[in-house]
Amino acid sequence: MTIQRFISYFVFILWTVLTVTPLVWMSYSSFKTNAELTQDIFSMPSELVFKTDHDYMVSSFPSPQTLIDGKQRITLESSKIRGFRHFILVDRLPTEFQSLPVGQTVGLDQLPFGLRNEILWKTLFYNYTSAWTRGNLGPKFLNSLFYVVVSTTLIIMFSMMASFGFSKMQFPRWSKFLANLIAVGYLLSIPAIIIPLFIMLSSLGLTDTHLGITLVYVAFGLPLGVLLGQGYMRGIPDSIIESAHMDGAGHWRSFLSIVMPMTVPVIITVSIINALGIWNEFLLVLVMASSESTKSLPVGVFSFASQTSIELGWQLAALVIAVVPTMVVYFRFNKRITQGVVAGAVKG
Amino acid sequence: MGKRSRSDAVAYVSMVGPALLVYLLIVAYPVLNSVVISFTNFNPIAGTAPEFTGLANYRRMLQDPDFWHAFRNNMVVVGISVFGQIPIGFVLAYILFRKLVRGQAFFQAMVFLPNFLSTIVIGILWRRIFLANGPVSRVLQAVSGDPSAQFTMMLYPETVMIPIGFALIWIYTGFFMIIFLANLQKIDLGLLEAAQIDGATEFQVFFKIIVPMLASVLLINAILAIAGSLKGFDLIFSMTTQGIQRDNAMVLPIFMYQKAFLDRSNSVRFAYGAAISNAIVLISIAIILFANFVGKKLGAQEDM
Numbered sequence: 169m170t171i172q173r174f175i176s177y178f179v180f181i182l183w184t185v186l187t188v189t190p191l192v193w194m195s196y197s198s199f200k201t202n203a204e205l206t207q208d209i210f211s212m213p214s215e216l217v218f219k220t221d222h223d224y225m226v227s228s229f230p231s232p233q234t235l236i237d238g239k240q241r242i243t244l245e246s247s248k249i250r251g252f253r254h255f256i257l258v259d260r261l262p263t264e265f266q267s268l269p270v271g272q273t274v275g276l277d278q279l280p281f282g283l284r285n286e287i288l289w290k291t292l293f294y295n296y297t298s299a300w301t302r303g304n305l306g307p308k309f310l311n312s313l314f315y316v317v318v319s320t321t322l323i324i325m326f327s328m329m330a331s332f333g334f335s336k337m338q339f340p341r342w343s344k345f346l347a348n349l350i351a352v353g354y355l356l357s358i359p360a361i362i363i364p365l366f367i368m369l370s371s372l373g374l375t376d377t378h379l380g381i382t383l384v385y386v387a388f389g390l391p392l393g394v395l396l397g398q399g400y401m402r403g404i405p406d407s408i409i410e411s412a413h414m415d416g417a418g419h420w421r422s423f424l425s426i427v428m429p430m431t432v433p434v435i436i437t438v439s440i441i442n443a444l445g446i447w448n449e450f451l452l453v454l455v456m457a458s459s460e461s462t463k464s465l466p467v468g469v470f471s472f473a474s475q476t477s478i479e480l481g482w483q484l485a486a487l488v489i490a491v492v493p494t495m496v497v498y499f500r501f502n503k504r505i506t507q508g509v510v511a512g513a514v515k516g
Numbered sequence: 517m518g519k520r521s522r523s524d525a526v527a528y529v530s531m532v533g534p535a536l537l538v539y540l541l542i543v544a545y546p547v548l549n550s551v552v553i554s555f556t557n558f559n560p561i562a563g564t565a566p567e568f569t570g571l572a573n574y575r576r577m578l579q580d581p582d583f584w585h586a587f588r589n590n591m592v593v594v595g596i597s598v599f600g601q602i603p604i605g606f607v608l609a610y611i612l613f614r615k616l617v618r619g620q621a622f623f624q625a626m627v628f629l630p631n632f633l634s635t636i637v638i639g640i641l642w643r644r645i646f647l648a649n650g651p652v653s654r655v656l657q658a659v660s661g662d663p664s665a666q667f668t669m670m671l672y673p674e675t676v677m678i679p680i681g682f683a684l685i686w687i688y689t690g691f692f693m694i695i696f697l698a699n700l701q702k703i704d705l706g707l708l709e710a711a712q713i714d715g716a717t718e719f720q721v722f723f724k725i726i727v728p729m730l731a732s733v734l735l736i737n738a739i740l741a742i743a744g745s746l747k748g749f750d751l752i753f754s755m756t757t758q759g760i761q762r763d764n765a766m767v768l769p770i771f772m773y774q775k776a777f778l779d780r781s782n783s784v785r786f787a788y789g790a791a792i793s794n795a796i797v798l799i800s801i802a803i804i805l806f807a808n809f810v811g812k813k814l815g816a817q818e819d820m
Contacts, residue, residue, distance in 0.1 A: 179611065183627055338524065359769045360747060363789045390539050394535065419531070450750045470754060494632055494633055498632045
């Protein structure tokens with residue numbers, strides 16, 4: 169018994185270490201400069217976190233940024249990280265700094281406290297801000313959020329409505345046929361029909377649009393929603409709905425005010441599984457989105473990573489940005505996710 | 517619920533209609549269209565009506581050595597899923613079921629976690645980790661004492677599927693573990709205790725009671741693994757660099773993507789791509805039927 173326990177612990181601890189190590193390495197390395205990453209791949213971050221008192225050089229004065237709003241700025245460039253610049257309003261500097269010649273070096277400790285603090289924060293998140301702005305990840309983050317929220321909402325609405333029709337209304341023959349027809353879709357996947365989908369959506373002019381991409385996510389989310397929703401609603405006694413009918417409630421009324429509130433556990437499960445799936449989906453957007461305005465975060469991170477294979481720190485920061493939201497949802501809803509996956513796999 | 521009336525029918529259509537409409541338009545119609553297109557010389561740019569060309573696209577596919585290369589790699593992926601992820605997942609689930617480790621919820625969450633991270637991100641991360649100057653090479657240097665040691669498996673066609681297989685096991689084993697565990701928990705514990713009182717060893721309990729009871733779940737998991745392996749695109753796409761490396765690790769979905777969307781010299785690329793994706797569906801149905809057959813055969817023998 170003890171040897172079995174020992175082996176069991178060994179196996180699970182090893183597996184946990186294997187899961188966690190790459191993620192931990194990715195997380196702390198995203199706070200390292202490129203030079204640090206190439207020198208020692210495992211060392212702790214220091215340049216951006218601890219040894220931040222490096223010198224800054226006045227690289228241009230007045231800064232080209234002056235043209236934007238007419239205010240005088242001075243450009244300070246880090247002497248350690250190439251291309252890391254701050255455009256600082258001249259008013260914020262002590263008078264003796266206001267007329268520094270180009271090429272002059274300034275120590276960070278010579279600057280006023282507020283300004284120094286700001287620069288320290290910017291230094292810490294240097295990789296993140298670089299990835300966010302250079303990879304144009306902000307709009308893509310919003311697109312991903314749009315796809316997730318809109319598609320999941322529509323999946324829930326449509327699949328719960330259909331589930332109600334299939335399980336609680338008097339059209340058993342139709343319901344059986346239609347429910348099976350939709351359930352078959354659970355075996356299909358986006359890659360299997362990506363070509364006819366692309367042809368059809370381009371003839372409708374919907375390929376590079378939020379609408380087209382969302383429609384596909386909705387269609388592929390329906391089977392699981394109908395499978396689980398229908399199964400759950402069958403367990404709700406018909407008598408409850410019948411008595412509502414007696415009191416004069418129509419089908420919609422009893423669906424919205426009686427059945428929907430009772431179906432909340434399934435709704436949550438279906439929402440989380442679909443939301444995570446859509447957040448991580450890649451091929452559909454890769455094929456459909458030709459302009460920047462419809463690209464999602466995974467596609468953005470992928471192309472950013474391919475373009476910046478020398479800027480390791482930026483690349484890792486982009487990965488963290490894409491992964492953190494799913495991690496939060498996963499650990500927050502771990503139990504429900506597990507239940508939902510099991511239910512989906514067994515029913516399908 | 518009384519007699520059906522006209523208003524019932526209207527309510528029914530309004531309930532079921534939206535889901536059905538989206539589903540028929542986005543899933544059902546393209547499925548049929550995919551079959552039709554694959555037998556034609558469909559070309560959206562030419563502007564002429566597509567002509568029926570019989571099996572030409574399929575014949576072209578079967579004569580393409582790249583198809584067979586992708587097919588072989590895909591079979592490796594199927595093998596890794598069925599004979600790697602499933603047995604390991606089963607053992608992990610069994611350990612949790614027998615409560616051999618404490619902190620079950622924690623370990624379960626950890627093994628299951630990679631399923632929910634973006635496969636693209638995972639792929640880019642593992643590509644970095646397996647680079648010739650990446651962390652794994654650094655570990656090899658430390659272990660072997662040879663400062664020039666490098667991890668080169670990603671670079672050669674003979675070995676590229678090994679690190680990819682590792683990443684596949686890393687991601688998906690947790691899924692099968694969860695399914696097995698859920699079904700193990702349905703087993704009547706009294707049955708196991710009775711067997712142990714009768715002198716059955718842990719080993720006997722496992723092979724004589726547990727495995728036969730989960731035969732159908734094993735089969736379901738095998739089917740899920742086969743279907744999943746034949747549609748997997750993201751991991752290998754992001755773990756490899758475009759060009760020779762991706763060609764070395766080519767699997768059928770990537771082959772289909774490249775032929776349909778990147779091979780612009782081919783005027784019938786969509787029709788050809790449709791033929792490839794239909795072939796992928798047919799291959800997965802064939803393997804699933806075979807697995808079903810083998811499963812039934814084994815199940816029947818155990819009953820005797």
